[in-house]
Amino acid sequence: MSTSSARRPPLGFLMLLGTMAAVPAMTMDMYLPSLPEMTRDLNTTQALVQGTISGVMIGSAMGSLLSGPLSDRFGRRRPFFAGMALHVVMSVLAAISPNITTLLAVRVLQGMGNATATIAAFSALRDRFTGPSQSSGMSWIQTVIAVVPLAAPAVGGWIAHHWGWRAVFIALAVFGLVVMAMVALLLEETHPPERRNPNASPIRAFGPLVRDPRFLAVAVVPAMATTVLFTYISASSFVLQEGFGLTPAQFVIAFAVNGVMIIVGAQANSRLVYRVGTPRMLWVGLLGSLLFAALLLVASLTGIGGLWGFLVPLALLLVFNFLTMPNAVTLALKHHGRRAGSAAALVTATQQLLAGILSPFVAVLGGGAPAMSIVLLAAVLVALLFAALNRRLERRA
Known part of the structure; x- marks a missing residue:
């Protein structure tokens, strides 16, 4: 599949990649208005509940380092679907977590899973476009990523107001399923077998x-x-x-x-x-x-x-x-x-x-x-x- 540095990336393609790349930000920010309620409901401290934010960031960083080499070896779609499936399952487990210890562990795994969405989006753009076209496309993706932290707390706050904080994590699971369906229907593999690195592994790929x-x-x-x-x-x-x-x-x-x-x-x-x-x-x-x-x-x-x-x-x-x-x-x-x-x-x-x-x-x-x-x-x-x-x-x- 050839790459281009001159033609503009299609807007629909960029909006799809932006939605994919925004999954981690949505996961991190959507439940912020619910932190006080979670502290009371789980009978824990504010510091530990805030630790669930750090947990998803740590998990996302770990997931990025794992999924990047795997996407070079197996293509962009397969690691994406595996990671997003993990995100969906962990979102449901977060919604039913009985205590803060369980929630902290689940959030790390949730971050590891949804990190694959950002890596797949950035990589797919690089597969298709280079130079100014890639920079232009990256601007669109970064726009979506930047807007999500501004809008996600309002959406999450509205959901929590009507159905409680646990419903926010159910909404994140549904959002993950929607993104998976969009990718399955609209995004073909951008990293074909002939361009893959069969020796890529999380250890050797970064050398x-x-x-x-x-x-x-x-x-x-x-x-x-x-x-x-x-x-x-x-x-x-x-x-x-x-x-x-x-x-x-x-x-x-x-x-x-x-x-x-x-x-x-x-x-x-x-x-x-x-x-x-x-x-x-x-x-x-x-x-x-x-x-x-x-x-x-x-x-x-x-x-x-x-x-x-x-x-x-x-x-x-x-x-x-x-x-x-x-x-x-x-x-x-x-x-x-x-x-x-x-x-x-x-x-x-x-x-x-x-x-x-x-x-x-x-x-x-x-x-x-x-x-x-x-x-x-x-x-x-x-x-x-x-x-x-x-x-x-x-x-x-």
Whole structure:
């Protein structure tokens, strides 16, 4: 099956891949409004219930590292269906979990299963498209992934309000079945037998990747862009409501506006990348992110502009962050088409690991707007450093 760098990926194809890639985010965010109810119902602590979020992230990282090499060996569909079947079963078990210990274990396995959906989506895009076409398609996928954390809590909260928190996990099982049916009917195998790597295994598949300094350098960039997004999502509620005095309704409006800005950035990239090219668009995103992250820190430390002095650079930072992320992922997969599944797995696991470790540093630094701004600026600076290293290595190659 040939790949293309010039023609635009079909919108239906991209929406399907975006839906697949959003399964882990849906699993992580849909039940967030139910955490207090779960704490009471399971007679446990808030810390342990919040641990179910970490559990699914850990499971997703592990599942990514396992499913990537398997998709290079057996094709994209078979590991996807196996993983999603595990997701569906674990979702049902989560709904009937009698205690927090069972729920914690089930959530790890649930994350391992649904990680195959993201890996299959990223790999299928790389199988079909390269260069600007891949970057454009990745923008659409990242748009869906970014919008899910904004919408999933509202949907999950509505379900929990009417039927309780256990119904949220039943809904996740149904969602998994729907995605499986969509893939079965609409997505043919994109990695045919003649292109597969029969020797791929979770142990050996990553050797060529970790020995490629260009891959290692650029793989850090989307991880830092994800850190920016996770930091914003996890800290903005406290910063805007406690720090700036927004009401819950006002915060929802601000959060929704920033969600629109994320879409603007991703969609702008999907169009501009054909004219400018993937490497240049990456640098546009990074330099724009640096500018507005710096302005955000200045506004946080000085109070210049008050609320608007904080909100405007934050929104523009999110726009440029979504010029950075899809192009960085595209460049990470650039030289590893035959190992696209393994490469996507390592990129995804790096994103989850580093973002999960770094985003809580807002609380470590004391919380508030300055702490959030420091973490955001630090993530952008690290991304710039590794992007510069990658560019230097590419020129030497």
